[in-house]
Amino acid sequence: MYFEINEFEQEQTVHQSGNFPIGIYHRTLRKSRNDELVWHWHEEFQLTLVLTGSLKLSVEKSDYSVDEGKGILINSRRLHHAVPLTDAAEYICIDFSPRFINEALYQSSIKEIESNSCFECALLTLTISQQAILGEIVEANRSSSYNFLKIYELILSCLNDIEKYPASQAKKEDHSIYRLLDYVHQNYHRNITVAEIAQVIPINKNKCTHLFKEYTNQSPMNYTIDYRLLKSKELLLNTDSSVSEICFAVGFNNLSYFIAKFNKRFNSSPTNYRKKFHRVEV
Numbered sequence: 191m192y193f194e195i196n197e198f199e200q201e202q203t204v205h206q207s208g209n210f211p212i213g214i215y216h217r218t219l220r221k222s223r224n225d226e227l228v229w230h231w232h233e234e235f236q237l238t239l240v241l242t243g244s245l246k247l248s249v250e251k252s253d254y255s256v257d258e259g260k261g262i263l264i265n266s267r268r269l270h271h272a273v274p275l276t277d278a279a280e281y282i283c284i285d286f287s288p289r290f291i292n293e294a295l296y297q298s299s300i301k302e303i304e305s306n307s308c309f310e311c312a313l314l315t316l317t318i319s320q321q322a323i324l325g326e327i328v329e330a331n332r333s334s335s336y337n338f339l340k341i342y343e344l345i346l347s348c349l350n351d352i353e354k355y356p357a358s359q360a361k362k363e364d365h366s367i368y369r370l371l372d373y374v375h376q377n378y379h380r381n382i383t384v385a386e387i388a389q390v391i392p393i394n395k396n397k398c399t400h401l402f403k404e405y406t407n408q409s410p411m412n413y414t415i416d417y418r419l420l421k422s423k424e425l426l427l428n429t430d431s432s433v434s435e436i437c438f439a440v441g442f443n444n445l446s447y448f449i450a451k452f453n454k455r456f457n458s459s460p461t462n463y464r465k466k467f468h469r470v471e472v
Contacts, residue, residue: 210290210338211234211286211287211289211290212284212285212286212287212290212338212341212345213234213283213284213285213286214282214283214284214327214331214336214341215282215283215284215285216280216281216282216327216328216331217280217281217282217283218278218279218280218281219245219272219273219274219278219279219281220274220277220278220279221273221274221275221276221277221278221279222277223467224423224455224456224457225273225274226271226272226273226274226420227271227272227273228271228375228417228420229248229269229270229271229371229405229406230269230270230271231267231268231269231270231368232266232267232285233266233267233287233288234266234285234286234287234288235263235264235265235266235285235286235287235288235304236263236264236270236283236284236285237261237262237263237264237283237284237285237286237344237345237348238256238261238262238264238272238281238282238283238284239260239261239281239282239283239284239316239324240256240257240258240259240260240261240279240280240281241258241280241281241282241324241328242258242278242279242280243257243258243274243275243276243277243278243279243280244256244257244258244274244275244276244279245272245273245274245275245279245281246272246273246274246275247262247264247270247271247272247311248270248271248272249262249264249268249269249270249310249311250268250269250270250310250405251404251405252310254311254313255275256281256313259315259316259321260313260314260315260316261313261314261316261348262311262312262313262314263311263312263314263348263349263352264310264311265303265304265306265309265310265311266288266304268310268311269365269367269368269405270311282324282327282328282331284341284344284345286345288300288301288304290342290345291342299349300349303349303352312351312352314348314351317347319347320344320347320348323340323341323343323344324344326340327340327341327344366391366393366401367401367402367404367405369390369391370387370388370390370391370398370401370402370410371405371406372390373386373387373390374387374410374413374414374417375417378414378417378418378421378440378441379418379439379440379441380441381441381443382414383411384398384399384409384410384411387410387414388410398410414441415451416455418440418441418442419440419451419452419455419456421440422436422437422439422440422442422448422452422460423456423463425439425440426460426463426464426467426468427464427467427468433445433449433460433461433464436460437449448460
């Protein structure tokens with residue numbers, strides 16, 4: 191995972207480059223490594239532009255395929271998640287404050303977009319000039335010496351292009367799922383139950399299960415198991431803890447069961463997965 195999230199699934203990364211309220215990230219997610227970005231949200235808008243391959247980006251309840259030469263603009267405070275659709279999905283992610291220029295522009299133009307409860311995101315097809323700026327960002331990323339006039343031009347052109355493309359038209363949602371996901375993310379290492387998760391709101395177990403399936407396509411317990419497996423994957427990649435230590439640290443109480451679940455999820459035993467990918471650069 192590339193970022194830290196707080197108890198409300200809000201990303202805690204400070205998205206800033208020098209004195210500019212913009213975070214720029216050049217990343218590659220690999221299907222062979224079972225990479226994904228977990229569900230999270232942040233105050234900033236997110237502009238994701240795919241360089242090679244294809245990404246599946248889930249925003250709230252909807253899934254979007256973003257292919258090479260295309261992008262997606264995600265509104266502020268929207269829960270989202272990403273997995274690669276091709277073996278390697280390389281992309282540039284630009285997270286920018288709604289007030290990235292000044293308060294006057296925010297109040298006159300951007301606030302209307304940000305506060306529109308029906309607007310979650312918009313898919314974008316990059317123009318030739320936008321692709322050229324994207325190429326400059328990739329080159330500048332190696333030295334972090336960005337041309338911010340060009341970056342601002344890219345962001346403004348994408349904001350201006352929203353009306354050209356079909357945008358999501360979701361109804362205002364009950365964001366109880368934020369709190370339910372939070373409880374799982376904070377307590378996955380314990381032996382938690384659906385009834386316990388549901389009491390966070392509180393709601394009944396059927397409503398809890400319905401919310402999880404709407405947003406994650408998984409039951410609460412399957413989501414919890416999957417999250418434990420993702421955390422175990424991080425520990426295998428980034429620590430030298432033993433497989434048994436990792437098994438119990440992430441909430442499994444049976445080593446054989448953990449290995450079987452890991453093998454089913456990642457098509458590899460924990461030991462072989464570590465041998466193949468341990469401390470390999472992203």
